[in-house]
Amino acid sequence: DAGVIQSPRHEVTEMGQEVTLRCKPISGHDYLFWYRQTMMRGLELLIYFNNNVPIDDSGMPEDRFSAKMPNASFSTLKIQPSEPRDSAVYFCASSLANSPLHFGNGTRLTVT
Amino acid sequence: AQRVTQPEKLLSVFKGAPVELKCNYSYSGSPELFWYVQYSRQRLQLLLRHISRESIKGFTADLNKGETSFHLKKPFAQEEDSAMYYCALRGGSGGYQKVTFGTGTKLQVIP
Numbered sequence: 001d002a003g004v005i006q007s008p009r010h011e012v013t014e015m016g017q018e019v020t021l022r023c024k025p026i027s028g029h030d031y032l033f034w035y036r037q038t039m040m041r042g043l044e045l046l047i048y049f050n051n052n053v054p055i056d057d058s059g060m061p062e063d064r065f066s067a068k069m070p071n072a073s074f075s076t077l078k079i080q081p082s083e084p085r086d087s088a089v090y091f092c093a094s095s096l097a098n099s100p101l102h103f104g105n106g107t108r109l110t111v112t
Numbered sequence: 113a114q115r116v117t118q119p120e121k122l123l124s125v126f127k128g129a130p131v132e133l134k135c136n137y138s139y140s141g142s143p144e145l146f147w148y149v150q151y152s153r154q155r156l157q158l159l160l161r162h163i164s165r166e167s168i169k170g171f172t173a174d175l176n177k178g179e180t181s182f183h184l185k186k187p188f189a190q191e192e193d194s195a196m197y198y199c200a201l202r203g204g205s206g207g208y209q210k211v212t213f214g215t216g217t218k219l220q221v222i223p
Contacts, residue, residue, distance in 0.1 A: 002156075031209055042118075042215030043156075043198060048207075056206035091156065100146065100201075102212060103156040 006092050006104035014112055018080040021107045024073055033101060034067055034077050035102045037089040048076065105110030114139045115202030118197075118214035125189050133217050135173075135221045139164045144202040145175055145182040148213075149193045159184075159197070162210040169193070200213030 014021055025032050031033040033048040047057040052069040059066070064083070068077040079086055089108050093101040113137045125131055131141040137143060147159040160168045162175040162182060173184045182199060 033211065035213070040215075043213035045210065045212060048210060049210065050207075056210055058206060093156075095209075097209060098144075100161060101148075101160040105155050106123075 002104055004092055004094050004104035005104060006052045006107050008107060009028070009105065010108045011045075011112075012110045013082055015083055017111075018078065019082045019086075020092050020108070021077040021092075021108060023075045023092030023104060025075070025092070026102055027093035029093045030072070030095055030100070031097065032069060032075050033093040033095075034075070034100075035091040035093065037106070042070065043091070045055065045078070074110075082109075084111045087111050114201055114210075114212050116144070116199050116201050116212055116214035118199055118217050120217045121215070122218045122220065124220040124222060127191055128188050131184075131186045131193070131219065133197050133199075133219065134215060135182045135184065137161070137180050137182065137199075137201050139180075139201060139204055143175075146174070146202070146211075147173055147182075147184050147199040147202045148198045148200055149195050150198070156198070167180055189219075191221050191223055194219055194221045 007022045030051050034046040035043045036044050046059045047067045049069045067077045087110050089106045091106045093103045095101045117136045145162040148156050149159045150156045171186045175182050196216050196217045196218050200211050202211050
């Protein structure tokens with residue numbers, strides 16, 4: 001298994017542009033998590049899904065952020081419009097119930 | 113709401129010295145605690161979980177419910193232990209599968 005796959009690895013965009021981050025979880029895992037990592041705040045949970053259904057999105061910063069999981073093998077995190085303060089590393093992770101998380105390599109987002 | 117606190121952003125120790133990375137949590141139920149590690153240029157990975165009560169790479173962590181702590185310890189630090197360490201808690205508002213992380217501690221082992 002290739003593990004959790006995220007794309008792109010790096011994204012540089014200008015303020016105001018739309019950004020879409022992608023994640024393919026490990027096959028068979030029914031939980032999917034999106035985290036944001038910054039120096040100041042560490043790893044913040046943005047949203048998590050169970051069987052493609054969002055369970056808790058209380059960590060989503062504001063309406064500019066949205067996440068979808070149209071099927072068990074794909075999820076997106078979209079930022080529209082992007083702002084410089086969104087610059088961070090975004091991680092996707094997947095798991096089975098009551099099991100440890102498996103993380104992707106992350107997407108490093110830079111908004112200029 | 114559940115919370116995980118790692119008071120140190122950076123911990124520097126000499127090779128061979130003991131290591132203790134602090135983690136405190138707040139949670140009203142019975143938590144499940146984890147330590148994850150991120151080595152340079154690698155993805156975050158599980159180091160250990162409290163229910164396993166095992167030692168991984170010489171690290172141990174004991175859940176102390178009275179002090180609401182889950183400190184990570186190693187008697188003799190090695191250079192390859194240099195990494196970012198995150199304490200995490202599963203449970204709380206938002207569903208039991210929700211995993212909340214601390215802000216992380218960067219461990220630097222000086223040769």
